[in-house]
Every structure is written in structure tokens, then in C-alpha cells.
Amino acid sequence: MILKDLRSALRSNIREYGMYIALVVIMGIFTIATQGIFISSRNIANLLNQTGYIAILAIGITLVIVIRHIDLSIGFLSGFLGAVAAIAMTAWGVSTWIAILIVLVLGTLAGLLTGYLVAGVGIPAFVASLAGWLIYRGALLTVTLKTGTIIIPNEDFNAIGNGYIPDILPADTAFLPELHKLTLLLGILAIVWLNVRAFQERASRQKYGLEVLPGDMFALKQLFLSVVLSLITWVVAGYNGMSWTLAIVIVVALIYNFVTTRTVLGRHIYAVGGNPEAAELSGVSVKKITLTVFGSMGMLCGLSGVLFASRLQSATTTAGTLFELDAIAAAYIGGVSAAGGVGKVTGSIVGAIVYMSLTSGMNLLGTDISLQYIIRGAVLVAAVIFDVQTRKAKS
Amino acid sequence: MSEPILEMRNITKTFPGVRALSDVSFRVARGEIHCLVGENGAGKSTLMKVLSGVYPHGSYEGEILLSGSPQRFRGIADSERAGIGIIYQELALVPDMTVYDNILLGHELRSGVTVDLNGTIKKATEMLAKVRLQLDPSTKVRDLGVGKQQLVEIAKALSRDVKLLILDEPTAALNEDDCDNLLDILRGLRRDGVTCIMISHKLKEVIRIADTVTVLRDGRTVRTLDAGKGEVSEGILIQHMVGREIDDVYPKRTSKKFGDVVLEARNWTVYSHGLGRTVLKDVNFTVRRGEIVGFAGLMGSGRTELARSVFGNPDGYRVEGELLVEGRPVRFGDPRAAIDAGVAYASEDRKRNGLILIQDVKQNITLANLRALAARGVVDGNAETKVAEDYRSALSIKTPSIDQKVLNLSGGNQQKVSVAKWLFVRPKVLILDEPTRGIDVGAKYEIYTLMNKLVAEGMSIVMISSELPEVLGMSDRVYIVSTGRITGELPVEEADQEKIMRLATS
Ligand SMILES: Nc1ncnc2c1ncn2[C@@H]1O[C@H](COP(=O)(O)OP(=O)(O)OP(=O)(O)O)[C@@H](O)[C@H]1O
Ligand SMILES: [Mg+2]
Numbered sequence: 040m041i042l043k044d045l046r047s048a049l050r051s052n053i054r055e056y057g058m059y060i061a062l063v064v065i066m067g068i069f070t071i072a073t074q075g076i077f078i079s080s081r082n083i084a085n086l087l088n089q090t091g092y093i094a095i096l097a098i099g100i101t102l103v104i105v106i107r108h109i110d111l112s113i114g115f116l117s118g119f120l121g122a123v124a125a126i127a128m129t130a131w132g133v134s135t136w137i138a139i140l141i142v143l144v145l146g147t148l149a150g151l152l153t154g155y156l157v158a159g160v161g162i163p164a165f166v167a168s169l170a171g172w173l174i175y176r177g178a179l180l181t182v183t184l185k186t187g188t189i190i191i192p193n194e195d196f197n198a199i200g201n202g203y204i205p206d207i208l209p210a211d212t213a214f215l216p217e218l219h220k221l222t223l224l225l226g227i228l229a230i231v232w233l234n235v236r237a238f239q240e241r242a243s244r245q246k247y248g249l250e251v252l253p254g255d256m257f258a259l260k261q262l263f264l265s266v267v268l269s270l271i272t273w274v275v276a277g278y279n280g281m282s283w284t285l286a287i288v289i290v291v292a293l294i295y296n297f298v299t300t301r302t303v304l305g306r307h308i309y310a311v312g313g314n315p316e317a318a319e320l321s322g323v324s325v326k327k328i329t330l331t332v333f334g335s336m337g338m339l340c341g342l343s344g345v346l347f348a349s350r351l352q353s354a355t356t357t358a359g360t361l362f363e364l365d366a367i368a369a370a371y372i373g374g375v376s377a378a379g380g381v382g383k384v385t386g387s388i389v390g391a392i393v394y395m396s397l398t399s400g401m402n403l404l405g406t407d408i409s410l411q412y413i414i415r416g417a418v419l420v421a422a423v424i425f426d427v428q429t430r431k432a433k434s
Numbered sequence: 435m436s437e438p439i440l441e442m443r444n445i446t447k448t449f450p451g452v453r454a455l456s457d458v459s460f461r462v463a464r465g466e467i468h469c470l471v472g473e474n475g476a477g478k479s480t481l482m483k484v485l486s487g488v489y490p491h492g493s494y495e496g497e498i499l500l501s502g503s504p505q506r507f508r509g510i511a512d513s514e515r516a517g518i519g520i521i522y523q524e525l526a527l528v529p530d531m532t533v534y535d536n537i538l539l540g541h542e543l544r545s546g547v548t549v550d551l552n553g554t555i556k557k558a559t560e561m562l563a564k565v566r567l568q569l570d571p572s573t574k575v576r577d578l579g580v581g582k583q584q585l586v587e588i589a590k591a592l593s594r595d596v597k598l599l600i601l602d603e604p605t606a607a608l609n610e611d612d613c614d615n616l617l618d619i620l621r622g623l624r625r626d627g628v629t630c631i632m633i634s635h636k637l638k639e640v641i642r643i644a645d646t647v648t649v650l651r652d653g654r655t656v657r658t659l660d661a662g663k664g665e666v667s668e669g670i671l672i673q674h675m676v677g678r679e680i681d682d683v684y685p686k687r688t689s690k691k692f693g694d695v696v697l698e699a700r701n702w703t704v705y706s707h708g709l710g711r712t713v714l715k716d717v718n719f720t721v722r723r724g725e726i727v728g729f730a731g732l733m734g735s736g737r738t739e740l741a742r743s744v745f746g747n748p749d750g751y752r753v754e755g756e757l758l759v760e761g762r763p764v765r766f767g768d769p770r771a772a773i774d775a776g777v778a779y780a781s782e783d784r785k786r787n788g789l790i791l792i793q794d795v796k797q798n799i800t801l802a803n804l805r806a807l808a809a810r811g812v813v814d815g816n817a818e819t820k821v822a823e824d825y826r827s828a829l830s831i832k833t834p835s836i837d838q839k840v841l842n843l844s845g846g847n848q849q850k851v852s853v854a855k856w857l858f859v860r861p862k863v864l865i866l867d868e869p870t871r872g873i874d875v876g877a878k879y880e881i882y883t884l885m886n887k888l889v890a891e892g893m894s895i896v897m898i899s900s901e902l903p904e905v906l907g908m909s910d911r912v913y914i915v916s917t918g919r920i921t922g923e924l925p926v927e928e929a930d931q932e933k934i935m936r937l938a939t940s
Contacts, residue, residue: 247820249835301815320779321855322769
């Protein structure tokens with residue numbers, strides 16, 4: 040009985056679960072191959088910190104792809120904005136927070152400019168953002184020309200990419216000595232919250248007679264989710280606790296997930312992606328939505344630039360190289376569709392983790408870099424094939 | 435009866451949550467024109483998709499026999515090879531390619547590695563002659579009217595030596611002349627020995643052309659009727675389709691009370707940059723509160739352009755003239771402004787620009803008025819569900835749930851969703867562009883009843899329709915549009931088909 044339910048639930052949600060299964064499989068393989076090093080708290084913490092700046096870009100590019108456009112300029116824009124932050128702090132002497140603010144505002148403006156070229160002037164996004172790619176690359180080289188790498192001395196800035204959230208109890212307390220207590224607490228709260236939400240959601244759908252997972256399947260799914268989250272919490276808490284990067288990614292993800300799933304703006308974005316003409320005739324301004332989405336992309340470039348610069352504690356001449364492709368790959372692994380209107384922010388974050396797990400695992404194994412590229416390419420294609428096939432089977 | 439060319443036995447086809455066909459049996463005799471009728475969602479299109487291999491063998495239960503031999507199509511290519519040609523509910527031509535390229539698309543004639551251009555043109559010309567279409571085969575499909583495009587589709591099917599031609603609502607978008615022409619061509623094909631299966635909601639034309647009619651209801655075969663034995667009449671068909679009698683196709687209005695003018699256009703002139711010409715010239719019209727105003731005219735006469743230029747002009751035409759809503763001059767920059775001022779427009783082409791097919795019923799219904807369901811930008815999911823459920827039952831939208839993607843609804847039910855979307859906006863003036871295209875008699879009756887109810891409550895309705903009986907049956911006043919000008923205005927009591935046709939072609 041349960042098995043049969045499980046099979047049918049898996050089959051009808053295969054696309055969504057497939058990615059999680061893939062993640063577990065990939066992590067499993069690397070854990071075995073590295074004799075457990077991969078799953079160690081230290082490595083996972085590192086992995087999540089590395090994923091940060093790509094995950095942020097992946098969130099933004101997901102929405103861009105959902106509305107049927109693309110943005111190639113995000114890598115170098117992020118690199119350039121990181122350099123601007125460094126210059127603001129070192130040469131102009133502004134504080135960390137002002138520097139970050141400047142970068143976010145500049146990023147938004149840059150995004151709006153691309154958006155204007157696309158929505159207002161009618162240039163294909165591919166071309167407009169390719170121009171951006173060239174321009175921001177040139178800009179990055181220009182600002183780092185004199186000095187080369189700019190070392191960032193601000194400690195609070197560098198903590199963003201390297202530091203961890205403080206703990207509520209001192210580390211030498213007898214209670215769970217090895218673990219970061221605040222991280223544990225946050226993890227537990229998250230698990231409780233997720234379960235309560237899922238339960239409420241289910242109850243309200245039932246009230247309206249809408250289709251829900253059968254009871255045992257629902258319980259199984261929540262149990263599985265809770266176990267996975269507990270494991271992640273445990274692992275993360277085992278090494279310094281939650282990093283600032285991870286905290287930022289989680290906050291951004293929560294905000295974007297909320298906006299895309301619950302708000303009018305989010306619904307309008309998916310409507311424009313699903314059928315721009317119908318959306319326009321329904322009173323949704325395609326132009327405004329396009330500007331908003333590109334503007335948000337630019338802002339996230341600023342954030343990602345900050346994360347990367349602070350992680351390296353410096354701005355380099357090559358910062359941002361190929362970030363755009365990593366982010367796009369993450370979004371596609373996460374299930375966004377180029378035909379428009381389909382793709383979740385959460386999917387893209389998991390996509391980013393899958394993608395970075397590959398990199399991290401192969402680095403641990405000492406896989407040759409040339410082979411790494413080939414494997415990453417193969418995984419990308421496999422993910423999209425899977426996506427296309429499951430979509431076909433469903434309709 | 436001689437051996438049937440086609441026999442489908444005990445076909446059952448289910449989708450998640452829906453049993454589209456249960457145990458349907460269907461026989462078609464060689465050389466006949468066999469019509470398939472039934473309500474929206476009865477399973478007509480699904481049955482034809484099973485037949486043509488869109489749903490491959492194994493995805494349904496039952497048997498298909500062609501001239502007595504069992505078939506197992508794995509895809510359309512297989513059924514094509516077996517001599518089946520299908521023309522879908524929505525046209526499948528490439529607009530920017532020429533007529534001859536479209537006709538031979540997928541079966542290009544080659545000489546060596548290149549396409550044999552002269553051969554292609556020759557073959558295409560032959561096929562066009564078969565459908566009696568006189569035009570230069572190097573015309574782009576985009577530049578043809580819908581009627582001619584439909585004929586090109588048939589020519590395309592014929593170029594593949596079809597023995598069994600399936601047409602899914604071929605006349606839904608055609609005006610009467612084009613319909614007549616199409617029916618003539620089908621008769622010609624019958625003489626040449628081609629068997630035709632035609633799906634249609636236009637019962638009058640079914641009666642004119644069918645040798646045999648099969649009625650489907652709720653995924654089951656209800657009856658097969660033989661026209662030769664005089665078994666086919668409109669009353670009988672309706673009765674079998676909806677399971678009850680409908681005496682009057684157009685429900686009576688209880689009261690007609692018209693208020694002040696709600697919408698008025700003065701010297702409305704529209705120039706299209708895309709077409710490079712003036713599509714509407716000096717158009718004047720008024721719509722009063724509680725009134726149904728019909729706009730009659732031929733396909734391409736400019737009625738849709740009129741509606742869209744009034745509705746916030748999303749096509750970016752150059753517009754001159756005055757527009758007044760409740761006596762106040764207005765100028766809508768985009769559809770949003772028009773909606774906010776109380777003017778709504780349900781477009782004629784629901785698939786292309788009416789609905790978001792990949793989204794569900796609920797999301798489509800609420801899209802144009804999400805703000806009404808939101809507090810500080812956050813959508814209230816429960817309220818939304820309730821609204822969607824209300825419209826689903828008010829319009830009897832046939833769907834397993836409001837979570838179903840609109841893509842999976844039958845054509846007629848999609849149309850209802852698109853009407854529901856605009857009702858939820860509660861506009862002052864609702865412009866309906868071909869509101870009953872592809873809708874069955876029962877559902878038509880429901881939509882007409884709804885229109886009457888809305889105007890009784892004080893809404894005004896502009897109805898653009900190419901079906902004259904509908905215009906005459908529903909409107910209070912009729913404007914006739916011909917090549918971008920209003921050539922007549924008639925109170926419905928003074929209007930008849932002949933007068934309207936004369937004005938529409940003047
Ligand atoms: N791909 C699909 N997934 C789920 N349900 C489907 C799918 N295709 C069709 N259906 C359902 O099957 C039923 C029959 O649909 P079908 O399109 O065959 O109706 P129809 O008789 O052609 O109606 P219409 O006259 O409106 O075109 C409908 O209830 C429809 O919602
Ligand atoms: Mg149909």
C-alpha cells in the first residue's frame with residue numbers, strides 16, 4: 040500500500056524530487072569515494088560558502104529566464120561591483136556598510152539599464168547583455184589596472200565571506216560542547232516552521248476539496264524533509280556553525296521565494312513568462328515586469344560581488360569570470376525552462392548546490408580540471424534531458 | 435454496409451484525474467463524411483488524437499482497425515504512413531514561410547541534397563487546385579486570411595495521399611462564405627474517394643454535409659445517426675448531445691432598460707505601422723448601460739483592431755479621435771488603464787493571447803484582478819481559491835480541479851476560463867471578441883444567459899461576432915463594420931441577415 044502510494048507520488052512529482060535524489064546520490068558517491076571527507080562538517084561548510092555567490096546569481100537569473108530572457112553580463116558585473124566596493128573602502132574611505140549600499144544601488148541601476156535596453160528599446164537580451172559582458176569586463180580591468188589586486192583591510196567586510204554567526208552560549212559549555220548552539224536552535228525552528236506550514240497548507244487545500252498527497256505520503260515526505268534538514272543542521276553546527284554567507288543566502292532565498300510564490304508581483308512575473316501577450320492584455324505591464332526582474336538581477340550581482348570579494352578579502356582582475364555560466368547552469372539543473380514561465384527559486388538554489396558539490400567533490404578527489412569541465416557539462420545535459428523527458432511524460 | 439475503413443473498438447483513455455474516453459466504439463464507412471459532435475470536453479479531440487497516434491499505442495485501451503487490419507501507431511508518422519491526415523483545432527502553419535513550403539513541410543521534394551524548388555511549386559499548385567484555391571503559392575501564409583489558411587492546411591494533408599482526413603473544428607473561425615466553400619471542397623473530396631471525419635459545433639453545417647453523425651457525451655458514444663435515413667436533425671442532435679432539449683437557442687431577456695452612454699468613440703481613426711495602412715477610419719459608436727451592442731462584419735473588417743485600440747492599444751497603433759467613458763474623455767496608455775477605467779476585452783484568440791496555458795485554471799481566472807485578492811501585495815490564497823471555485827461552478831467549467839493546467843482543458847472550457855477572468859474584473863463595459871467560438875450549444879446557452887444576467891445588472895456588453903444568427907439573437911443594436919468603416923447601425927428589430935451582409939460587403 041505505502042509502496043504503491045510512494046511510487047505514484049514519486050512519479051507525479053518526479054521532477055521536483057528528482058533533483059533532491061540526484062543531490063543525495065552525488066553526495067553519497069563523493070562521500071564514499073573520499074572516505075567520508077566530503078560529508079565532514081568542515082568540507083560542507085566550505086562547500087556552502089563557495090556556493091553562496093553562485094546561488095545568489097542563480098536566484099536572479101532564474102527570474103530572468105522565467106520571463107524568457109537571459110543575462111550574460113552578470114559575471115563581470117558582479118566582479119566589477121566587488122572591485123567598486125573594494126575601492127570605495129580603500130580609496131574613498133567609506134565604511135563597509137556604505138560601500139555595500141553603493142554597490143547594491145549601482146548594481147540595480149546597471150540591471151535597470153539592461154532591462155531598459157531589452158524592454159524599452161527592444162534589443163534581444165542576449166545581445167544587450169553580451170554588450171554588458173564586454174563593458175563590465177573592460178570596466179573591471181580599468182579600475183584594477185593601476186593597483187592590480189586590491190587588498191581589502193576591513194575586517195567586518197571580510198567576515199561576510201569568512202565569518203560565522205555568534206553563538207548564544209559560550210563554546211565551552213558542557214551542553215553539546217562540539218556544536219554551535221544558535222545554529223542548532225535555528226535549524227530546529229526552521230524544521231518546526233516548515234512542518235507547521237506544510238500542515239496548514241494541506242488543511243486549507245483539503246477544505247477546498249483540492250488534491251493533496253495521501254496522508255501516509257504526506258507524513259513520509261515531511262519526515263524525509265525533516266531528517267534531511269536535521270542532518271544538514273547537525274553537520275553545519277559541527278564546524279563553527281552557520282556562516283554569514285549561508286545566512287545571507289537563506290534570507291535572500293526566503294525573500295525571493297516569498298515574493299515569487301505569494302505576491303502579486305511574483306504571479307505577474309510568471310504570467311509574463313507563460314504568455315507575455317495574454318499577460319499584457321490582462322493588464323500586466325510586461326515592460327515594468329521586465330525592468331523589475333533585470334533590476335533585481337543587477338542588485339543581486341552587487342550582493343554576489345560583495346560575497347566573492349569578501350571571501351577572497353580582495354578584488355582581483357579576474358573576479359566574476361564564468362560566474363554567469365555557473366549560475367545559468369545551476370538554474371537549468373534546478374528545473375527552469377527556457378520556454379518561459381516555469382522554474383522555482385528554490386530549485387535553482389538546490390541546482391547551485393548540486394553543481395558546486397560536483398566541483399568540490401572532484402577537487403577533493405584531485406580530478407584533473409579538464410575532466411571536471413567535461414563531467415560538469417555532462418551533468419548539465421543529463422539534468423536538462425531528465426527535465427524535458429519528465430515534462431513530456433506529464434502532458 | 436461494406437467493410438468500414440475505420441473501426442475503433444472499446445477505446446478508453448484516462449488522464450490523471452479525468453477519464454476522457456470510456457469504452458468508445460466508432461465506425462466510419464469508406465467514402466463517407468462522418469461528423470463527430472458533442473459538448474465541450476466530451477472527448478472528440480481526444481478520440482481523434484488516439485486515432486492519429488498523438489497518444490501512442492499503449493497509452494490507451496482498445497483497438498484500432500483500418501480496413502480491417504489492427505494498427506498500433508507509435509506516433510503521428512505511423513498514422514500518416516497509414517493514410518491518415520489530421521488537421522488540428524488550432525492551425526499548424528508556419529506564418530513566415532511561403533504557401534508551397536508549408537504544403538510540403540516535412541515531406542520536402544529533393545533533387546540531390548537541395549530542395550527541388552520547381553517540383554515543390556508544381557506539386558503545391560496541384561494541391562491548391564484540389565482545394566480550389568487560386569493564389570500565388572509563393573505568398574507568405576501570414577498574409578492569408580484564416581479561411582485560406584484553413585484550405586492550405588487541407589492542401590498540405592492532401593499532398594500526403596490521405597485516405598482518411600480528420601478535421602477538428604475546421605469552420606470554427608470561418609465566416610459563412612468560407613464555410614460554404616470548405617463544405618464544397620469536402621464534397622469534392624468525397625467524390626474522389628477520400629473519407630472525412632469532421633468535428634464541429636455548428637450543427638447546421640453538420641446537417642448539411644454529414645452522411646453519418648456520431649454523438650459523444652461524457653466520453654461515451656451516445657448514438658450513431660444515419661443522415662440517409664433522415665435520422666439527423668438539429669433537435670435530435672442537441673437532445674443527444676446535452677441529454678435534454680433546448681427549445682430556444684437564445685434565451686429571452688426579461689427586461690430591457692438602457693441607461694446613459696457608458697462608452698463612446700468619436701472619429702476613431704487607427705493607423706497600423708505594421709500593416710502600413712489605416713485600419714479604421716472615422717468610426718463613431720456608443721454603448722449604453724445595460725445594452726448588448728453587436729459588431730458584425732467579415733473577417734478582417736477591423737473589428738478586432740477597433741476593440742484592441744480602444745482597450746489600451748497594446749499593439750501600438752497610431753490612434754486619433756476621442757474616447758469617452760461615462761461622458762469623460764479618456765486616453766488609455768495600456769490595457770491596465772482601460773481595465774481600471776472599467777473596460778475589459780476578452781480576446782478572440784484564447785490560446786495566443788487570452789490564456790496562459792501552462793498555468794492552472796485558478797491562476798488564469800484571477801490574473802487580471804489579483805490586486806482585489808491581495809493585501810499589501812500578498813495574494814490571499816484562500817480567497818483566490820474561493821473565487822476560482824465560484825466561477826468554475828457559475829460557468830460549469832469542466833475540469834477535475836481548479837489546479838488543472840488550462841492546457842489540459844478542452845477548447846470550449848478554455849473559452850469559459852477566459853470569460854471568467856473578465857467577469858472577475860467586474861467591468862462596466864465588457865468587450866467579447868467571438869465569445870462562443872468553438873463552444874457547444876449547451877455552453878453557448880449558458881454564456882448567453884450569463885450575458886443577459888450581466889446586462890440586467892447594469893453591465894454593458896460589446897459583442898464582436900462573425901456568426902450572424904448570434905448577432906441577431908443577442909444584440910440590442912448592431913453596428914456593421916466593413917473595411918475599417920462603420921457602414922451601418924441598425925436596431926436589432928430592423929436587422930436581418932440579408933441587410934447585414936449587404937452592409938458588410940459594401
Ligand atoms: N492532456 C490532458 N490532460 C488532462 N486532461 C485532458 C487532456 N486532454 C484532454 N483532457 C480532458 O479530457 C476531456 C476531453 O477533452 P477533449 O479535448 O477531447 O474534448 P472535446 O470534445 O474536443 O471538446 P471541445 O469541443 O471543447 O474541443 C476534457 O475533460 C479534458 O479536460
Ligand atoms: Mg476539441
